[in-house]
Amino acid sequence: MELHGITKRFPGVVANRDIAITVRKGTVHALIGENGAGKSTLMKILYGMQKPDEGTIAIDGEQVAFSTPGDAIARGIGMVHQHFMLADNLTVLENVVLGGEKLHGIGAKARKKILEISDAYGLGVRPDALVEDLGVADRQRVEILKVLYRGARILILDEPTAVLVPQEVDALFDNLRELKAEGLTVIFISHKLGEVLKVADDITVIRRGTTVGTADPRTATTKQLAELMVGSELPSPETRESTVTDVPMLQVEGLTLLETGITAVPQVSAARVVSPSDTYVHESAEVGRKLLDDVSLTIHKGEILGIAGVEGNGQTELIEALMGMVSPDAGVIRLDGADLSAVPVRKRREGGIGYIPEDRHRHGLLLEAPLWENRILGHVTEAPNSKRGILDLKAARQDTERIVREYDVRTPGIDVTAASLSGGNQQKLIVGREMSHNPKFLIAAHPTRGVDVGAQAQIWDAIRDARREGLAVLLISADLDELIGLSDTLRVMYRGKLVADADPATITPEQLGSAMTGAASGHLEGGEQAEQSAQPEQSEDGDAR
Numbered sequence: 001m002e003l004h005g006i007t008k009r010f011p012g013v014v015a016n017r018d019i020a021i022t023v024r025k026g027t028v029h030a031l032i033g034e035n036g037a038g039k040s041t042l043m044k045i046l047y048g049m050q051k052p053d054e055g056t057i058a059i060d061g062e063q064v065a066f067s068t069p070g071d072a073i074a075r076g077i078g079m080v081h082q083h084f085m086l087a088d089n090l091t092v093l094e095n096v097v098l099g100g101e102k103l104h105g106i107g108a109k110a111r112k113k114i115l116e117i118s119d120a121y122g123l124g125v126r127p128d129a130l131v132e133d134l135g136v137a138d139r140q141r142v143e144i145l146k147v148l149y150r151g152a153r154i155l156i157l158d159e160p161t162a163v164l165v166p167q168e169v170d171a172l173f174d175n176l177r178e179l180k181a182e183g184l185t186v187i188f189i190s191h192k193l194g195e196v197l198k199v200a201d202d203i204t205v206i207r208r209g210t211t212v213g214t215a216d217p218r219t220a221t222t223k224q225l226a227e228l229m230v231g232s233e234l235p236s237p238e239t240r241e242s243t244v245t246d247v248p249m250l251q252v253e254g255l256t257l258l259e260t261g262i263t264a265v266p267q268v269s270a271a272r273v274v275s276p277s278d279t280y281v282h283e284s285a286e287v288g289r290k291l292l293d294d295v296s297l298t299i300h301k302g303e304i305l306g307i308a309g310v311e312g313n314g315q316t317e318l319i320e321a322l323m324g325m326v327s328p329d330a331g332v333i334r335l336d337g338a339d340l341s342a343v344p345v346r347k348r349r350e351g352g353i354g355y356i357p358e359d360r361h362r363h364g365l366l367l368e369a370p371l372w373e374n375r376i377l378g379h380v381t382e383a384p385n386s387k388r389g390i391l392d393l394k395a396a397r398q399d400t401e402r403i404v405r406e407y408d409v410r411t412p413g414i415d416v417t418a419a420s421l422s423g424g425n426q427q428k429l430i431v432g433r434e435m436s437h438n439p440k441f442l443i444a445a446h447p448t449r450g451v452d453v454g455a456q457a458q459i460w461d462a463i464r465d466a467r468r469e470g471l472a473v474l475l476i477s478a479d480l481d482e483l484i485g486l487s488d489t490l491r492v493m494y495r496g497k498l499v500a501d502a503d504p505a506t507i508t509p510e511q512l513g514s515a516m517t518g519a520a521s522g523h524l525e526g527g528e529q530a531e532q533s534a535q536p537e538q539s540e541d542g543d544a545r
C-alpha cells in the first residue's frame with residue numbers, strides 16, 4: 001500500500017500534512033507518534049471514515065478512493081478498534097456472521113469458514129462460546145477473525161495491546177506472525193515502544209501531522225524512537241521515594257455489591273399490552289452474584305495503592321461504589337475519617353475525591369461541549385469555576401488555558417469541542433482538571449491510557465508530586481509496568497475479591513499477569529528478575545519499565 005501527499009485539515013488544525021508511507025506486503029508496519037500527531041486521522045482516511053483533502057492511496061499499484069468503511073472492507077482493509085464492538089449476548093459465530101450474512105450464509109458454511117480461518121492463523125476461536133463469557137484477549141481474537149472473515153488482507157490494529165497482560169501480548173504477536181506468514185499485512189498503532197520494536201518490520205514516525213522518518217526495528221532503541229516522535233530529548237521522571245504515612249485517608253471495610261440484573265426490559269405477558277408503568281424485572285441469570293465480595297482496604301496519606309486485575313473483575317464496581325454511583329449492599333467507606341455511605345457523588349467530589357475515569361467518553365467528558373465547559377464538569381461549585389455560588393466563567397476559561405498549557409493539551413484553543421481532541425489529549429485534559437482541585441484522594445483508572453511516552457512521564461510526575469503532598473491514590477491500570485512502578489502497595493482483584501497482594505519492589509509483570517488470571521492467591525513472592533525494581537522511569541534505552 002502506498003500513501004502519497006495525504007493532507008487533512010480540520011478548523012484550526014492540519015491533522016495530516018503531506019503524509020507519505022509505503023507499506024510492504026506481508027509485514028507488520030508500526031505507526032508511532034505523540035498524542036495528536038495524526039495517526040487516528042490517517043487510519044480513518046484509510047478505512048473510509050474520513051476523506052482526505054489531498055493525496056492518493058494505492059493498493060497493489062491501483063489507486064483507490066473510499067467514501068465509506070464498506071468501500072475499504074471491499075478492498076480488503078479491516079479495522080480492529082481499540083474498543084471492541086461485539087455484542088455480548090451473542091455467540092462468537094453470530095458476532096462474526098452479523099452483517100456479513102451474504103458472504104457465507106449463517107449456517108454450516110459460515111461455521112466451516114470460521115473454523116478454517118481460526119485454524120489457519122492459530123486464533124483458537126470457539127464458534128459457540130458466548131461473547132460475554134470471553135476474556136479480553138479472546139474477544140480481540142474474535143474481532144480479528146471478524147475482519148478476516150470479511151476478506152481483509154490489510155489489518156489496522158489501533159493500540160491492540162493496551163488491555164492485554166504480558167502473556168496475552170506475546171500470544172497476539174504470535175497471531176500477527178501467522179498473519180504475515182500468510183501474506184497479510186498489519187498496520188499497528190501503539191504508544192508502547194518496546195512492543196513496537198518487538199513486533200514491527202518497519203516503523204514510520206509521525207510528528208505534528210507529517211511523516212518525519214522511518215526506523216529500523218532491528219537497530220533502533222526505544223529512546224531513539226521517542227526522540228524521533230517528540231523531536232527532542234524526553235524528560236526523565238525522577239525516581240521513587242517513599243512518602244507513605246500511617247494516616248489512613250481511605251478506609252473500605254467489607255464492601256459487597258450484588259448483581260441485581262435489573263435491565264430495562266418490561267415484563268411482557270402475551271395476554272396484555274405492555275404499558276410504560278409495567279415493572280421491570282430481574283433478567284440476568286446471575287442475580288445475586290457478588291460483583292464486589294467483602295472488599296476491605298486502607299490507603300494512607302501519601303500512598304498509592306495499585307489494583308491489578310483483568311478487566312471485568314470488579315474494578316469498575318469498586319470505583320463506582322467509592323464515587324457513590326452505585327449503592328453497595330454492605331460495607332463502609334470512610335474518607336479522612338468521615339463515613340461516605342449516604343453522601344451523593346457531588347459531595348464526595350467536593351469532599352476531596354478526584355476521579356480519572358476508565359471510560360473517558362462516558363464519565364470524563366462532554367464530547368460535544370467546548371474544552372472550557374469540560375473544565376467545569378464535575379466541579380461546578382468549586383473555585384475557580386465558581387465564586388460565592390455563582391459561576392465565574394472568566395476564571396474557568398483562564399484556568400482551562402492554564403491546564404492546556406501545563407498539561408500540554410494540543411488544541412487550537414479552548415473553544416473547540418472535546419470530541420475534536422485526539423484521544424491522548426482528551427486524557428491530559430481530564431488529568432489536568434482532576435489534579436487542579438488538590439484532591440485528598442484520587443481514583444486513577446488507567447491514567448495514562450492512550451497517552452504518549454512524554455505525556456505519560458508528565459502525568460506520573462503530577463501524581464507523584466501530589467503524593468508527596470499527602471495525596472492518597474487508588475490506581476487501576478492494565479499497564480502492569482505503570483502499576484508496579486507507581487504503586488507503594490499492590491493488591492490483585494479476581495471475581496470481585498481482593499485475592500492476593502504483592503510487593504511492587506520485587507514482583508514482575510509476568511507474575512502479576514498470572515495472578516490476575518486467578519492462578520495465585522495470598523502473598524505473591526517476587527522473582528529473581530525483579531531485583532532491578534520495576535518502576536516507570538525512563539531506562540537506559542528510554543523504555544518505560
Ligand SMILES: Nc1ncnc2c1ncn2[C@@H]1O[C@H](COP(=O)(O)OP(=O)(O)OP(=O)(O)O)[C@@H](O)[C@H]1O
Pocket residue numbers: 010011013014015033034035036037038039040041042410411419420421422423424425450451452
Ligand atoms: N473531527 C475533528 N475535528 C477537529 N479536529 C480534529 C478532529 N479529529 C482530529 N482532530 C485534530 O487532528 C489532530 C490529529 O488527531 P489524531 O486523533 O489523528 O491524533 P493521534 O495521533 O491519533 O493522537 P492520539 O495518540 O492521542 O490518539 C489533533 O490535533 C486533533 O485535535
